[in-house]
Amino acid sequence: MKKIIAAVMLSLTSSISISLAQDLWPTVTKEMKPWTRWWWLGSAVDKPNIDRELNLFEKAGFGGVEITPIYGAKNYEKRYVQYLSPTWMEMLDFTTNTSNKLGMGVDINLGTGWPFGGPHIQERDAATRLFLDEIQVKKGEKLSLPLKVSDAKQTYASLQALRAYKQSGEEINLDAYIRSGDQSWTAPEDVNIIALFSGRTRQKVKRAAPGGEGFTLDHLGKSSVQSYFERFNNAFSNKKLNVRSFFNDSYEVYGANWTDEFLQEFEHIKGYKLQHHLIHFAGKSDDLDKQARVKSDYREVVSAILKNNFLIPFTQFANKHGAISKNQAHGSPGNLIDLYASTDIAECETFGSSSFDIPNLRRDSADVRNVDPDPMMAKFATSATNTSGKKYTSSETFTWLTEHFKTSLSQAKPEVEQLFLAGVNHVFYHGTTYSPQDVPYPGWLFYASVNFTTNNSFWPHLIGLNQYITRVQSILQTSKADNEILVYWPIYDIWNSPKGIDKTLSVHHVDSWLHPTEFYKQSVRLQKMGYSFDFVTDDIIGRSVIKEHGISTAQHANPYKVIYIPSCTYFSEKTFEKLLSLAEEGATIIFEDLPKEVNGFADIKARKMKLQSLIATLKFNAEDKNQYTAYGRGKIYLTQDVQSALETEQLFGERIIRSGLKFSRRTAGEDTYYYIVNHGKSTVDQEVRLNAEGKNYILLDPQTGAHYALPVRNKSIRVQLKSGYAWVILVTDKKQGEKVYPYQDDVKEVVNISTPWKIAFIAGGPELPKARTLSELSSWTTWNDKAANRFSGTAVYETTFRLNKETGKSYLLELGKVAESAKVVVNGKEVGVVWSHPFEINIEDVVVDGENSIRIEVANLMANRVRDLDVNGVKWRNYHEINFVNINYKDFDASSWELMDSGLFGPVRILSY
Numbered sequence: 017m018k019k020i021i022a023a024v025m026l027s028l029t030s031s032i033s034i035s036l037a038q039d040l041w042p043t044v045t046k047e048m049k050p051w052t053r054w055w056w057l058g059s060a061v062d063k064p065n066i067d068r069e070l071n072l073f074e075k076a077g078f079g080g081v082e083i084t085p086i087y088g089a090k091n092y093e094k095r096y097v098q099y100l101s102p103t104w105m106e107m108l109d110f111t112t113n114t115s116n117k118l119g120m121g122v123d124i125n126l127g128t129g130w131p132f133g134g135p136h137i138q139e140r141d142a143a144t145r146l147f148l149d150e151i152q153v154k155k156g157e158k159l160s161l162p163l164k165v166s167d168a169k170q171t172y173a174s175l176q177a178l179r180a181y182k183q184s185g186e187e188i189n190l191d192a193y194i195r196s197g198d199q200s201w202t203a204p205e206d207v208n209i210i211a212l213f214s215g216r217t218r219q220k221v222k223r224a225a226p227g228g229e230g231f232t233l234d235h236l237g238k239s240s241v242q243s244y245f246e247r248f249n250n251a252f253s254n255k256k257l258n259v260r261s262f263f264n265d266s267y268e269v270y271g272a273n274w275t276d277e278f279l280q281e282f283e284h285i286k287g288y289k290l291q292h293h294l295i296h297f298a299g300k301s302d303d304l305d306k307q308a309r310v311k312s313d314y315r316e317v318v319s320a321i322l323k324n325n326f327l328i329p330f331t332q333f334a335n336k337h338g339a340i341s342k343n344q345a346h347g348s349p350g351n352l353i354d355l356y357a358s359t360d361i362a363e364c365e366t367f368g369s370s371s372f373d374i375p376n377l378r379r380d381s382a383d384v385r386n387v388d389p390d391p392m393m394a395k396f397a398t399s400a401t402n403t404s405g406k407k408y409t410s411s412e413t414f415t416w417l418t419e420h421f422k423t424s425l426s427q428a429k430p431e432v433e434q435l436f437l438a439g440v441n442h443v444f445y446h447g448t449t450y451s452p453q454d455v456p457y458p459g460w461l462f463y464a465s466v467n468f469t470t471n472n473s474f475w476p477h478l479i480g481l482n483q484y485i486t487r488v489q490s491i492l493q494t495s496k497a498d499n500e501i502l503v504y505w506p507i508y509d510i511w512n513s514p515k516g517i518d519k520t521l522s523v524h525h526v527d528s529w530l531h532p533t534e535f536y537k538q539s540v541r542l543q544k545m546g547y548s549f550d551f552v553t554d555d556i557i558g559r560s561v562i563k564e565h566g567i568s569t570a571q572h573a574n575p576y577k578v579i580y581i582p583s584c585t586y587f588s589e590k591t592f593e594k595l596l597s598l599a600e601e602g603a604t605i606i607f608e609d610l611p612k613e614v615n616g617f618a619d620i621k622a623r624k625m626k627l628q629s630l631i632a633t634l635k636f637n638a639e640d641k642n643q644y645t646a647y648g649r650g651k652i653y654l655t656q657d658v659q660s661a662l663e664t665e666q667l668f669g670e671r672i673i674r675s676g677l678k679f680s681r682r683t684a685g686e687d688t689y690y691y692i693v694n695h696g697k698s699t700v701d702q703e704v705r706l707n708a709e710g711k712n713y714i715l716l717d718p719q720t721g722a723h724y725a726l727p728v729r730n731k732s733i734r735v736q737l738k739s740g741y742a743w744v745i746l747v748t749d750k751k752q753g754e755k756v757y758p759y760q761d762d763v764k765e766v767v768n769i770s771t772p773w774k775i776a777f778i779a780g781g782p783e784l785p786k787a788r789t790l791s792e793l794s795s796w797t798t799w800n801d802k803a804a805n806r807f808s809g810t811a812v813y814e815t816t817f818r819l820n821k822e823t824g825k826s827y828l829l830e831l832g833k834v835a836e837s838a839k840v841v842v843n844g845k846e847v848g849v850v851w852s853h854p855f856e857i858n859i860e861d862v863v864v865d866g867e868n869s870i871r872i873e874v875a876n877l878m879a880n881r882v883r884d885l886d887v888n889g890v891k892w893r894n895y896h897e898i899n900f901v902n903i904n905y906k907d908f909d910a911s912s913w914e915l916m917d918s919g920l921f922g923p924v925r926i927l928s929y
Contacts, residue, residue: 039751040716040723042490046121047408049079050485053447055462057895058088059225060095061107065452070114072470073448077482080121082263082444083111085128085225087897089460095452099128099227100251112258123261123342126248126330128228130265133221135230136247139172141240142231143217143272146517147173148298151209153180158200161193165213173215176279177291180207185301191291210298212291214278217271223897235267235326236275236318245333252337262334266365266412266523267347273318273518275325282317286618290314293617299514307514309617312586315511315519316616319350327358334360342410345397349518351507353553356400364397364440365412367523372430373697374740374853376833379427383419385903390526391434392539396505398439399550402497405572410442411435414466419903421458421878422916423466424836425474425481426740426852432485433693433742437680441492443485457781458882458892463900473780473808473875477837480849487718491689491744495682498708500577500667501549502567503539504557506584508615538582538608538658545659546669548681552579554591562601574683577667580606580658587611589627596630600648606661607654610636670707675700677737681708688747694737705732706747714753716744720848720858725753734759740853758826760929766819766827767926769870773815775919778873780809782881793922795835797880797915805915806884813872813920821865825928831855833921834874841871859926876918879910886911 042048052073073081088096097104112122127134133143149166153159165173178190182205190209193201219232234240275281282290295301296310327343334341344363345355356362368385394411401409413432417423432443448468451459459471468478510519510529521529530536542549552569557579561568566575579595592611599605610631614623636643636654644653644661653661662668672679676696682689688708694700706713713726713733719741726733726745736759737743775796776787785796785803796804796811821827829847831838837851842862850857885892886909893900893908902908 042494046079048486048490050443050482051080052445052468054081054083055449056085057460059085059097060092063110066111067114074118077479082123084125086223090894096226099225121260123263124259126262128225129221129223131232131269133230133232134228137231137233141234141243143219143269144234144274145217145271146274147213147215149211153203153207155205158202160200163211165215170215173213176214177212177294179210179294210294214274214276234275236321238325241326241329259339261340261342264343266344281321285317286313304514308512312511313616322350323358331359347522349520352396352521353400354555356397357404361408361410362397362400363410364394365523367415369417372695383422385416391438393526394438402550403556403569405570408442409440411440412446413443415446417466421882429852430695436488437678439497441489463898473878474837477849477851477875480851484718495684495689496574498681498683499548499550502552502576502579503549504581505551506535508586509584512586534583546673554588557591557594567603578604583609585612586615589614589623592630599650599652602649604665605652672704690745693742694739699738701736703732704735708747710747711749712752714746715757718742718744724755724757726757738854763927763929765925766928767817769817769924771815773813775811775813777811793920795917796919806881808878808881810873810875816867816869818867819863827860827863828927829857829859830925832923835917836877837875839873843868874920879916883910883913
């Protein structure tokens with residue numbers, strides 16, 4: 017039965033009726049389908065509505081839900097369920113049981129809102145920050161003890177280090193006074209006192225659900241993390257949860273840069289006492305280099321203990337309870353790649369919307385945030401997955417894609433395609449709000465979401481986007497990234513700065529910490545040259561080995577052929593030594609420039625000497641910028657022309673990139689897959705030779721589920737890709753396509769449907785406008801019909817046309833402008849959903865010679881109906897906490913919006929080819 021369902025899912029919306037060989041499209045699993053974050057407002061859930069929504073999700077093509085309990089809606093407080101209470105656990109159990117019956121999965125946030133925290137987190141275990149207070153004491157004056165931190169809001173703070181500095185710079189260690197019985201210390205001369213306190217951020221859990229309110233967790237402390245997990249150990253004990261994964265949201269622990277045991281952790285990792293260099297750590301010395309180095313060591317330790325004290329124990333906790341761990345590392349004060357790699361699934365995030373050159377793809381400046389997602393940022397997560405040999409990289413997808421109620425399915429497609437191109441293969445929508453059936457339109461909603469809710473007027477057509485994602489992910493999840501190059505991320509160049517204390521690396525500030533770097537510029541350059549790569553860290557290099565086929569970073573990872581180090585200043589001598597060892601065993605290493613300094617301050621003199629002696633073994637000429645040397649069985653390059661070095665090693669970029677197409681290359685056994693997308697202005701139609709070669713080239717169309725053999729000429733194939741469209745090309749020796757792909761040549765318009773259209777409104781509200789007949793298509797907001805102006809839902813357009821059907825011709829229905837998606841029925845037979853650019857679908861198997869009937873069910877967006885609610889002062893935004901805001905985080909009000917175009921505009925044409 018499951019195989020039958022999977023086959024049906026793959027064939028739905030296919031524009032051509034052909035048999036699909038089972039071994040060409042993988043059998044669908046729940047992970048291959050998109051999942052959605054499911055917000056439980058106030059945890060005000062009940063079994064009938066859980067059952068109703070899950071069934072609707074499954075029918076729409078979702079594979080699972082990710083539950084995050086948050087604040088509730090006002091006036092529904094009696095329905096609230098306390099987090100982790102017996103009733104709440106009963107609701108979770110019902111959810112997982114119902115999901116299992118539907119073939120779906122359930123992930124849960126290990127907490128409510130974000131970040132981790134709650135009522136059981138006492139101040140002792142709360143998010144911690146350091147305070148560096150300065151006190152000027154004149155000669156002969158007394159310093160009264162014990163000292164109190166300068167922040168009057170601190171109720172849980174401890175003095176951890178105390179130093180006095182003379183005018184000469186000489187340090188006086190006053191640590192002995194911290195816990196002694198002495199009440200004061202007398203200054204022998206004018207001194208500047210620096211006192212290091214461990215205090216608390218006092219941050220509370222954001223958007224907490226009932227029963228989840230409280231302090232944010234200290235993620236850096238061993239004991240604090242264990243105390244957090246203890247609440248869940250008690251709640252989950254002796255229970256079979258049937259939860260697939262526990263999830264941790266993006267690191268938004270503001271100002272948390274310390275833990276009470278930090279000084280001990282620092283000394284253990286770095287081998288010296290941070291408090292002995294307090295003046296440099298506080299940024300009060302004249303030695304900027306030493307300040308930067310000490311702070312670099314501090315930042316490295318923060319990264320290490322965040323991984324060791326929080327993420328690894330988080331994964332252990334999840335595995336103990338029969339689940340896996342999923343974590344968003346971005347925003348963390350640490351090495352993002354290593355942190356992403358520390359859990360079972362690395363999850364990235366898209367925030368805002370990108371600009372694409374796809375013709376007629378709507379992008380209204382007033383409805384988008386002033387931030388473009390950078391696909392290169394997603395590669396930090398996918399690189400962690402690929403170099404660890406893991407299967408999934410997930411993504412919180414579509415956060416603030418456009419203003420509320422104005423996001424179309426066609427706008428979502430290229431945005432998710434950018435993630436696929438970067439290696440993401442497990443998409444989670446942001447998102448869906450649980451909403452009981454008795455809540456008036458538009459139902460309960462979350463303030464930052466594209467509303468993938470059952471009340472959304474595009475819901476009947478969401479299956480189109482969901483099946484497209486399922487097909488793409490079925491390939492991406494059953495293959496491995498085929499990336500030739502490891503590009504080293506010079507984290508020490510970021511950490512080595514005298515400014516500030518910690519370094520949080522967030523999605524929203526890539527313009528400051530990522531874009532200016534040589535690492536980023538060279539990565540973009542490699543991508544434009546058609547190369548495929550992952551990012552690599554010191555830790556990953558340290559565990560890499562040479563195997564028969566190249567550089568192996570993990571047991572199940574595909575091997576790499578080259579390690580490339582972009583120009584950087586600070587470098588670990590241990591990593592340099594490891595690179596030489598890899599070269600000795602056969603690796604190819606390419607330096608854009610040789611590193612100049614060791615990182616950090618610990619044991620700096622000996623480490624500097626070690627690095628210089630290692631560099632000297634290469635015997636490079638300091639004056640020559642382009643050179644290489646054999647090194648053992650490998651080779652080391654020093655060049656600013658990385659392309660020449662790569663081509664010398666017989667590594668060539670994919671030529672398909674020159675056509676303007678974007679690609680991702682994957683391997684599965686002896687087969688190679690190319691996922692190819694056209695985000696350009698026009699159709700790409702040209703002969704292309706792929707780097708991977710095989711006897712057969714098969715087109716798998718992820719939009720339709722169809723597959724075709726692609727003719728080969730001189731080892732090249734013809735790629736014909738319209739703007740907005742995507743292909744998957746399978747390069748194989750053993751598999752074969754059943755039908756040759758019909759390229760669209762000699763395209764002619766054979767019908768321009770100009771007969772009158774009968775229009776009837778069949779679903780939506782607040783009321784159904786009256787039916788009418790139109791001789792010319794137009795937006796239903798131009799009909800001078802008040803009911804149509806405020807309507808959101810589905811309208812049916814029906815007419816007939818005559819066709820002189822010719823043998824040997826294919827026929828394409830082109831809808832022209834659609835606002836915003838449509839289901840097409842020809843001669844009573846459903847053809848499929850048209851939901852993205854180009855708005856066209858193949859109809860050759862359903863049209864007949866002579867007269868034909870056509871029915872087009874068009875859905876608009878929610879915007880006009882919500883606008884009407886606000887114009888009439890209907891109070892539908894009524895939530896605790898943040899309530900409901902617009903894309904600029906201001907109070908939401910749609911009453912001043914212009915009406916959005918709605919319906920079918922055309923011209924509706926039939927083309928033959």
